[in-house]
Amino acid sequence: MKPFTQHTGLVAPLDRANVDTDQIIPKQFLKSIKRTGFGQNLFDEWRYLDEGQPGQDASNRPLNTEFVLNQPRYKGASVLLARRNFGCGSSREHAPWALEEYGFRAILAPSFADIFYNNSFKNGLLPIVLSEEDLDELFAQAEAEEGYQLTVDLEAQTVLRPDGKSYGFDIDGFRKHCLLNGLDDIGLTLQDADAIRSFEVGHKQNNPWLFGAIK
Amino acid sequence: MPAQTLYDKLWNNHLVKQRDDGSALLYIDRHLLHEVTSPQAFEGLRLAARKPWRIDANLATPDHNVPTTNRAAGVSGIDDLVSKLQVTTLDDNCSDFGIMEFRMTDRRQGIVHVVGPEQGATLPGMTIVCGDSHTATHGAFASLAHGIGTSEVEHVLATQCLVAKKMKNMLVRVEGELGFGVTAKDVVLAVIGKIGTAGGNGHAIEFAGSAIRHLSMEGRMTICNMAIEAGARVGLVGCDEKTIAYVEGRPYSPKGDDWVKAVAAWQDLVSDADAQFDTVVELDAADIKPQVSWGTSPEMVVAVDASVPDPAQESDAVKRSGYQRALVYMGLEANQPITSIKLDRVFIGSCTNSRIEDLRAAAAVAKGRQVSPSIKQAMVVPGSGLVKEQAENEGLDVIFKAAGFEWRDPGCSMCLAMNPDRLQSGEHCASTSNRNFEGRQGNGGRTHLVSPAMAAAAAIAGHFVDVREMLKQEVSA
Numbered sequence: 001m002k003p004f005t006q007h008t009g010l011v012a013p014l015d016r017a018n019v020d021t022d023q024i025i026p027k028q029f030l031k032s033i034k035r036t037g038f039g040q041n042l043f044d045e046w047r048y049l050d051e052g053q054p055g056q057d058a059s060n061r062p063l064n065t066e067f068v069l070n071q072p073r074y075k076g077a078s079v080l081l082a083r084r085n086f087g088c089g090s091s092r093e094h095a096p097w098a099l100e101e102y103g104f105r106a107i108l109a110p111s112f113a114d115i116f117y118n119n120s121f122k123n124g125l126l127p128i129v130l131s132e133e134d135l136d137e138l139f140a141q142a143e144a145e146e147g148y149q150l151t152v153d154l155e156a157q158t159v160l161r162p163d164g165k166s167y168g169f170d171i172d173g174f175r176k177h178c179l180l181n182g183l184d185d186i187g188l189t190l191q192d193a194d195a196i197r198s199f200e201v202g203h204k205q206n207n208p209w210l211f212g213a214i215k
Numbered sequence: 216m217p218a219q220t221l222y223d224k225l226w227n228n229h230l231v232k233q234r235d236d237g238s239a240l241l242y243i244d245r246h247l248l249h250e251v252t253s254p255q256a257f258e259g260l261r262l263a264a265r266k267p268w269r270i271d272a273n274l275a276t277p278d279h280n281v282p283t284t285n286r287a288a289g290v291s292g293i294d295d296l297v298s299k300l301q302v303t304t305l306d307d308n309c310s311d312f313g314i315m316e317f318r319m320t321d322r323r324q325g326i327v328h329v330v331g332p333e334q335g336a337t338l339p340g341m342t343i344v345c346g347d348s349h350t351a352t353h354g355a356f357a358s359l360a361h362g363i364g365t366s367e368v369e370h371v372l373a374t375q376c377l378v379a380k381k382m383k384n385m386l387v388r389v390e391g392e393l394g395f396g397v398t399a400k401d402v403v404l405a406v407i408g409k410i411g412t413a414g415g416n417g418h419a420i421e422f423a424g425s426a427i428r429h430l431s432m433e434g435r436m437t438i439c440n441m442a443i444e445a446g447a448r449v450g451l452v453g454c455d456e457k458t459i460a461y462v463e464g465r466p467y468s469p470k471g472d473d474w475v476k477a478v479a480a481w482q483d484l485v486s487d488a489d490a491q492f493d494t495v496v497e498l499d500a501a502d503i504k505p506q507v508s509w510g511t512s513p514e515m516v517v518a519v520d521a522s523v524p525d526p527a528q529e530s531d532a533v534k535r536s537g538y539q540r541a542l543v544y545m546g547l548e549a550n551q552p553i554t555s556i557k558l559d560r561v562f563i564g565s566c567t568n569s570r571i572e573d574l575r576a577a578a579a580v581a582k583g584r585q586v587s588p589s590i591k592q593a594m595v596v597p598g599s600g601l602v603k604e605q606a607e608n609e610g611l612d613v614i615f616k617a618a619g620f621e622w623r624d625p626g627c628s629m630c631l632a633m634n635p636d637r638l639q640s641g642e643h644c645a646s647t648s649n650r651n652f653e654g655r656q657g658n659g660g661r662t663h664l665v666s667p668a669m670a671a672a673a674a675i676a677g678h679f680v681d682v683r684e685m686l687k688q689e690v691s692a
């Protein structure tokens with residue numbers, strides 16, 4: 001996984017609440033057995049005027065010029081401003097895969113759906129919770145000023161505005177540590193293999209019916 | 216020991232290690248797999264040369280991509296090559312790693328959340344995960360069950376554990392008796408309408424109260440299924456004699472001595488009487504009417520006798536703009552009566568409402584009636600091959616077909632339209648599924664979430680009607 005330490009990038013505002021994972025990456029693209037190739041289909045139904053198909057080259061598809069990410073001023077954006085309950089809906093990790101591949105490194109919203117929030121960290125994508133008021137300010141600034149950038153500092157847990165104002169955010173220690181160092185969860189957990197094995201022995205003694213092959 | 220909630224108990228019973236940073240390793244008893252969220256996880260295992268920790272904890276079945284016709288043809292019946300590759304990839308991965316799979320031609324195949332309980336692979340007191348957010352369904356059995364992402368699928372395969380953080384406890388208590396024609400689906404839609412789609416974020420929701428206890432296991436599964444639509448990864452119902460009766464005698468349920476011991480252990484799977492919840496929500500069952508969603512989020516829901524809300528009446532600006540956008544997408548007017556919404560298609564199925572009881576409820580409405588000629592398609596998709604068999608043994612298929620419904624093979628089908636079953640742009644659908652997001656049932660499609668009885672009634676009328684009126688006419692006739 002890509003480590004995340006500090007990131008400065010162009011900000012794009014997505015002014016909608018309850019953006020669900022079907023919107024972030026529609027289901028037809030979930031048919032892929034690969035982990036890559038989703039960036040071109042991020043927000044597919046909003047971004048393009050036609051209906052996208054998996055495996056299709058998206059570069060010649062008709063764009064919906066009304067959609068915010070299609071405005072030239074937001075080209076290359078890597079910080080997304082969003083509204084409450086971003087990422088609600090399914091558990092598909094294809095959603096953070098698509099956001100990350102498109103180029104986003106951080107998403108700022110007043111709240112995230114739990115599974116999406118969790119999945120983001122596994123993919124070097126940092127979801128940051130700020131208050132509704134803070135986001136209102138950021139939306140206003142990003143919309144007013146072309147080329148508006150923010151700096152996200154994970155170590156310091158701050159989001160820094162160009163005018164010097166900064167916002168602090170919370171993040172739990174384990175997730176921060178993994179993201180800062182780009183650590184693989186599985187490797188870390190397997191360091192506790194003995195603890196898992198000994199738990200398993202007791203668990204089996206108490207609940208023998210939970211073990212044994214399904215026939 | 217201080218009083219514990221059911222969730223606290225399940226958590227503590229599976230805690231391998233609490234880490235200093237607040238995260239924990241939680242042991243997983245059952246891991247369910249389907250074709251959509253597992254291929255990248257298996258690929259990850261291979262790349263890292265890792266083996267599954269405990270093969271026997273896993274159970275797989277394809278459900279999202281499978282067509283609902285011509286099942287006998289198996290994988291070769293899938294015309295879409297991309298879909299076919301995903302299903303054969305699951306087949307190959309399961310054979311390579313030795314994981315039990317109910318393949319397309321197996322009569323036990325079905326939607327993974329229908330299959331688990333049906334087989335007794337879902338048991339009280341378990342931790343259950345699956346790369347699918349509707350894993351919450353299994354919480355109806357007093358088991359700690361929730362959806363995970365693909366990286367976690369790989370993690371659970373490799374370590375039999377999940378890195379987790381304890382959630383908060385929420386209690387949703389529904390007291391009293393549900394009215395005639397009001398079902399579990401209406402209860403959960405009413406709950407979501409009340410607390411919103413983010414209301415349960417960060418919480419495990421336990422559903423309790425006399426109205427929940429009176430529900431069948433099927434009804435409890437419907438409610439827990441949609442906990443995720445209320446923002447909670449986990450839905451729970453305490454264990455009681457109905458739970459145990461449902462589990463008894465299933466293929467993978469404990470037998471003999473183990474059964475006796477298990478039943479004794481399961482008695483503890485309820486919240487202690489004085490357990491503290493972080494949040495408590497109360498509903499009066501008598502207030503709940505049949506529900507219909509009008510918008511593009513499950514919280515945009517009202518009673519069938521109400522009207523589409525007027526955004527102008529909404530004081531919260533974010534909500535107001537959401538309402539406006541939803542009205543445009545759905546092609547509806549503010550203040551339009553729900554019963555004036557005309558429908559193009561009707562879908563009865565999905566992990567929310569495709570069990571035998573759901574099909575019986577829909578068939579009771581369909582019996583002796585005809586699908587309106589204005590409906591292009593009304594389809595019934597059983598949740599599993601075994602549900603289908605049972606329904607056929609009860610003659611439900613005959614009732615549906617006589618009324619003009621299509622009787623299909625099991626799978627997710629039009630719940631998310633990854634297979635050929637889908638809406639055309641602009642079409643309205645009365646659907647017993649769980650999500651009415653934009654494009655969910657097909658690009659531009661307009662989904663209205665309802666109970667099976669309400670969906671059947673809508674198919675007959677061609678627009679939404681209060682199923683209670685329809686059934687009452689019958690009683691008085």
Ligand code: SF4
Pocket residue numbers: 278279326327328347349565566567626627630631648649
């Ligand atoms: S029926 Fe629908 S919600 Fe349920 S698992 Fe299948 S696609 Fe998901």
